Amino acid sequence: MATLKDIGEELGLSTATVSRALNDFPEVNAATRTRVVEVATRLGYRPNRIAQRLVTGRSGMVGMIVKVNPDMSTDRNFLETLTGLTAALAQRDVELVLSVDQHDNPIAAYQRILERGILDGFILNAPQLNDPRIEFLRQRGIPFAVHGVIPGDTDYPYYAVNNHGIAKVSVDFLLSLGHRRIAYLNGERGHVYSEERAAGFAKVMQAEGLGVPDAFHTFLEPVENEGYLSAINMLSGRAGPRPTAIICSSVVLAVGAMRAAKDLGLNVPSDLSIIAHDDDLPDMRSDTLVPQLTVTMSPLRDACVPLANHLIDRITSGPTVVPQTVAEARLVVRASTATVPLGHSDPW
């Protein structure tokens, strides 16, 4: 492994000059810089992160603690995020250190890693209401960036999709098709995304003077079977007149709902419109379903580059900088939605 000293010796320069030349300091002679760079590339020089860290106090590594749910429902999301994030961080020469949190105490994993004093900051995902991790990191002044944002507590770098907007776009579109009985298969309670979409849904419907009975707005683990069961319940007519449209918080749930419709002899979209939110995961493509699914789309991988940059900017610029991004979902109209069936345009 070539060091600054090696380069310096070869050129008769001090390590100080070499260091500055490679780090684009202004005071170094242009000719010298090119010579240094030339030798550095020839020797395949890479700065020793460890040594760098010792003097700068930074390690060029950030951590992400993954919480493993027994239900494993977040696997796919997680892997997709992981892929994009390592790539995005690598772009800026930062490595990702992973830790899996198996304890019930969500702080324990952070603590362990922090004691090592190895990491410059953290990526947090899937924030919950009153997330203790945020309080913990904030207290210690450790930089972090969140994938998602907690309503009412927004003073940190984050990348979030406008969940309120997702609900609104979906409902508005269905309203424009004449639907009035709109049901919602939502994600699990406690997760910010579910709660926000729930609030958005309720608000938009209310503004239109439309109520939604509890049975038609459910909070489910995002697995196909849960969607199926809940949709069966809604569409069977037992809980009241069946909805003419269902909004699903994820494509998996929509798959379940479509199967339920089929089993009950309902045609999508002529009897029932289905619209889902799509994170654009590679193994669950909404455009390969039959019929192709109308979705609000916000690719999970879009989050990775901004998230990585937000965190790195925060680390390098200190707490004065609070980079935040709110992404809007895009409505993609396909074949699973149609105008309300005749005689079904009255509300609940």
Next chain:
Amino acid sequence: MATLKDIGEELGLSTATVSRALNDFPEVNAATRTRVVEVATRLGYRPNRIAQRLVTGRSGMVGMIVKVNPDMSTDRNFLETLTGLTAALAQRDVELVLSVDQHDNPIAAYQRILERGILDGFILNAPQLNDPRIEFLRQRGIPFAVHGVIPGDTDYPYYAVNNHGIAKVSVDFLLSLGHRRIAYLNGERGHVYSEERAAGFAKVMQAEGLGVPDAFHTFLEPVENEGYLSAINMLSGRAGPRPTAIICSSVVLAVGAMRAAKDLGLNVPSDLSIIAHDDDLPDMRSDTLVPQLTVTMSPLRDACVPLANHLIDRITSGPTVVPQTVAEARLVVRASTATVPLGHSDPW
């Protein structure tokens, strides 16, 4: 953050002595040691890992490069391994740096990380025949430990299950129940585990004088539907007399096979015995199926601690040490296997 110097100054000792006292060197006076330890704990001293690493040349971090398949079939395995591995490494004060390999060149990711010079070694999973990663790491003298082992190329630390044994145990058990027409739903070609079990299966059957037509030994992507389709094909009678027993390389495949049997009106186990290999993943429990599945069991998580230790031992002791573990699978007899149905005990 307290340093060695702080402790030394408080006690009028040099940092050298303090360092030795805390690292259990024999030459330090017992009384001195207790004094040092006392002050260290009082000040909440934690060794600065970065400084430690700069001088020892070790980083206390190992890497794992995950290859993301488009089919995502290995997700669950991966997350299970990840969980156990971080925990096992943490036990020995080592962190796991993760990198996701999206390129077609499997080496690229290793190269990028190695250039940084921050990792002490690597965990490799899912080795393939003639795996280029192994050649690459070996050439550079970089420590690694493999989850699995490549037949004919075993000169490295690894943890592997005896795949040959898995096949043998399964076949022997079925033979003892009188079965002669035994089919195999295997994993994908190219993976060591599939090839080894294939070889083991062929050998044991041959030794018994039993041949297996190609149509009854298939190599499948480990997803439920593949198992279903292949089993349907085998059980329909189109390819020859139907097997009386099917061995599946994974529980998912067995689920597909059981569904196929059901759809064809065959009872498990009276018409068809099914036995699978079970990695004991938390979301795919062979004992919750109906009927409960007979399996050869080797929990994936059992691999993590030995793997972590093997790698760390290799890193600390150099290439003279080649720790290797071969795990045997345990036969768990449940309700999906029974004696061969009357009139079906003749071979193909």
Next chain:
DNA sequence: ACGTAAATTTAAAACGTTTTGAAGTGGAGG
């Protein structure tokens, strides 16, 4: 009391980088 070996401790070097304060160039202006 003395020399010697053993036990304990120390000073200093090393790891590879960044950064500080100082010093070395060369040219312009007097």
Next chain:
DNA sequence: CCTCCACTTCAAAACGTTTTAAATTTACGT
């Protein structure tokens, strides 16, 4: 020819630890 200044470069310190080689203290037999 001297001074001043801008432009470059350098030597050395610093980060916190481990480790080497040397120094000091202690213990012991004579």
